[in-house]
Amino acid sequence: MIALSKKFAVDLAAESRAKPGEQSVTTPVRTSVDELVAREYAAVWRFLRRLGVPTTEVDDAAQRVFARVLGQGGRIQAGSERAYLMRAAFRAALEQQRAKQRWLSREAAIDVDETSSSLPAPDQTLAQLEDLRLLDRALAQLPPDLRAVFTLSELEELTFSEIALALELPRGTVASRVRRAKERFTQAVRRLKSKGMR
Amino acid sequence: MTFDEDVLVARLVRAGQADGPPARSLQTAPVAVAALLSSTAAHAALAQAGGAAAAQVGKAVLSPLVLLKWVAVGTVAGSSLMALVHAPELLTPKVPPKAAYAPPPKVVPPARATGPLETAPPTAVVEPASSSSVAAGVASTPRPDVAREVSALDAARHALVAGDATEALRLLTSLERIPKRALVPEATVLRARALLAQGNAAQARELSERFCSGAPSSPQCAVLRTLVANSVIQAPPSRL
Numbered sequence: 001m002i003a004l005s006k007k008f009a010v011d012l013a014a015e016s017r018a019k020p021g022e023q024s025v026t027t028p029v030r031t032s033v034d035e036l037v038a039r040e041y042a043a044v045w046r047f048l049r050r051l052g053v054p055t056t057e058v059d060d061a062a063q064r065v066f067a068r069v070l071g072q073g074g075r076i077q078a079g080s081e082r083a084y085l086m087r088a089a090f091r092a093a094l095e096q097q098r099a100k101q102r103w104l105s106r107e108a109a110i111d112v113d114e115t116s117s118s119l120p121a122p123d124q125t126l127a128q129l130e131d132l133r134l135l136d137r138a139l140a141q142l143p144p145d146l147r148a149v150f151t152l153s154e155l156e157e158l159t160f161s162e163i164a165l166a167l168e169l170p171r172g173t174v175a176s177r178v179r180r181a182k183e184r185f186t187q188a189v190r191r192l193k194s195k196g197m198r
Numbered sequence: 199m200t201f202d203e204d205v206l207v208a209r210l211v212r213a214g215q216a217d218g219p220p221a222r223s224l225q226t227a228p229v230a231v232a233a234l235l236s237s238t239a240a241h242a243a244l245a246q247a248g249g250a251a252a253a254q255v256g257k258a259v260l261s262p263l264v265l266l267k268w269v270a271v272g273t274v275a276g277s278s279l280m281a282l283v284h285a286p287e288l289l290t291p292k293v294p295p296k297a298a299y300a301p302p303p304k305v306v307p308p309a310r311a312t313g314p315l316e317t318a319p320p321t322a323v324v325e326p327a328s329s330s331s332v333a334a335g336v337a338s339t340p341r342p343d344v345a346r347e348v349s350a351l352d353a354a355r356h357a358l359v360a361g362d363a364t365e366a367l368r369l370l371t372s373l374e375r376i377p378k379r380a381l382v383p384e385a386t387v388l389r390a391r392a393l394l395a396q397g398n399a400a401q402a403r404e405l406s407e408r409f410c411s412g413a414p415s416s417p418q419c420a421v422l423r424t425l426v427a428n429s430v431i432q433a434p435p436s437r438l
Contacts, residue, residue: 037231
């Protein structure tokens with residue numbers, strides 16, 4: 001259970017990963033907000049970027065996602081923190097899309113300065129930026145639900161159960177959407193390549 | 199799908215997996231999230247407290263929290279504000295509402311970056327309360343200097359987020375004049391962050407070990423160990 005305490009400690013039930021809907025066994029373990037942010041921030045950040053959130057807004061968006069999840073004080077099963085964070089991130093992106101009509105409908109702009117710090121070597125930077133650009137362009141051609149499913153499945157390597165929890169879908173639906181998302185993504189890459197993008 | 203397409207898709211996936219936030223984002227994110235949480239929690243506490251006095255405190259303290267996330271109080275402020283709200287002594291007219299934002303006293307920083315209070319045995323560690331106990335009101339003992347502590351910690355946190363670790367350390371040192379401090383653990387974590395931001399990992403580690411020797415099971419000890427152990431977090435920002 002996550003409960004906002006006086007010092008923003010997070011109570012997490014110490015249990016193995018539970019399936020969606022299952023009750024958690026509550027052996028409270030204190031995990032600080034700092035620890036959760038340190039552990040999951042990069043994943044949430046990446047997910048929001050792949051959903052098309054611009055580099056200038058992605059930090060604010062990610063921070064709001066954490067605040068929203070931690071501030072709810074609701075039950076979060078231990079081991080499922082990332083799925084709940086991804087759920088909040090996807091909702092935030094959809095809300096933003098409705099408000100601005102632009103996040104998920106456009107590709108994420110790649111800012112060299114913003115991404116360079118996470119890239120391994122100078123000689124690989126340009127090639128990886130090109131790959132990221134192509135990745136985001138291909139993802140932009142997918143509808144939001146397939147875009148999210150593909151990102152969570154292929155990039156973040158979440159299990160079907162975790163994706164089901166994150167996107168509030170039955171596991172069977174997740175499996176079929178993952179398959180469809182892969183096909184659509186490959187088609188999009190093929191189209192982009194045929195148009196001359198490397 | 200051809201072999202070439204397979205290879206290309208796999209390469210794109212790897213590029214997506216390798217992407218990530220810059221070190222600066224990783225370093226400031228916990229502070230920013232805590233600030234957002236503190237404003238949310240303080241709002242909830244005020245809503246429960248109600249009354250004119252609470253409204254006064256809210257007017258004086260909460261508006262800046264909401265409006266200025268990066269200038270906000272962070273982890274400690276929210277908890278302390280809840281304590282303020284629930285402490286009857288602090289809600290009486292004897293304490294002016296603006297006391298929470300009184301500037302910390304200017305003092306000359308000591309030669310050593312780690313001050314005695316942060317490194318003292320953490321007997322003043324306030325055990326984290328559950329959300330229900332926070333909601334019910336936890337401040338059974340009046341702490342008249344909590345407002346000063348919150349103010350100084352706010353300023354230090356702001357300085358750290360702005361990239362001025364030296365100023366943050368100076369402000370934390372100024373805290374040491376306050377007797378019977380309630381927020382020593384929070385100040386210790388902030389001091390460790392400032393030391394790490396300066397690239398002074400050795401002192402941060404020493405501070406962490408000293409604190410954890412007195413309170414090994416405290417949440418702050420876990421945070422300190424994570425900070426010291428995590429090379430990504432402890433790395434100074436690449437760009438400021």
